[in-house]
Amino acid sequence: MKSENKEYTITAYTEDYLGLIGRINAIFSRRRISIVNLNVGPSEMERVKKFVIIVRETEESVQKITRQMEKQVDVLEVHYHKNPCLTAVLHAS
Template sequence: MENKWFTISVYSENNVGLLNRISGIFLKRHINIESLNVSKSEIEHVSKFTIVVFTTEDWTRKIVAQIEKQIEVIKAFYHTDEETIYQESAIFKIESHLLFDERQIQNIIKESHAQIVTVSREFFVLAKTGRREEIDEMYQHLKPYGIMQFVRSGRITVTKSPMRISAILEEFQNN
């Protein structure tokens, strides 16, 4: 089996220590978590972990089975990139003079559909939302001009097909 990108969605109660136990499952198997996001889900009092890994489907299936054994976990799923709609966000901090002195910077902003968040005398901040490749491309274009700071969010995702989780979560909430 070949390595591919998988997004693991974990629906759980919001309890202290769960993230540590979930990350331990990956650590034991020497699988790197490429992206991690935790937020509330569509059901009140239920959290959603979105974890991105680059591994085989067999390993992903085993990891999801181990995650589901955690008491607080209601249900876990995994999906390929083709089965989901996903986005990431990034923020770039650049020296202000470049915005005016380097015409190409303005072209990069326009072509990448980035937004200027703030401008001060010393720096300006760009925000970019998109797929990982789009953010990587913008990073490579800006890198020669000097990036003062850069940060990228974890992936957020929804599935293209309906998820069975809604019925499970509603049943959980009613109990």
């Protein structure tokens, strides 16, 4: 049984390191995962960046990519969750 692609939000907190966007993008590119939306900015903590990445993938694939992101030296923490509100809106149309 093939898993269904759903929309997930991945949130990562990282050290403020030049070039980290390219390294994170490379993780997605190697797995052939398209990023639907990417937002990077300061977090609530000083010298910590917050990445908010939206993808449309299977949960298994999202789990793998979050584990891969956590292995990066400058990544402090990574979380993901399914976007239930957006899914309900898309199915209602």
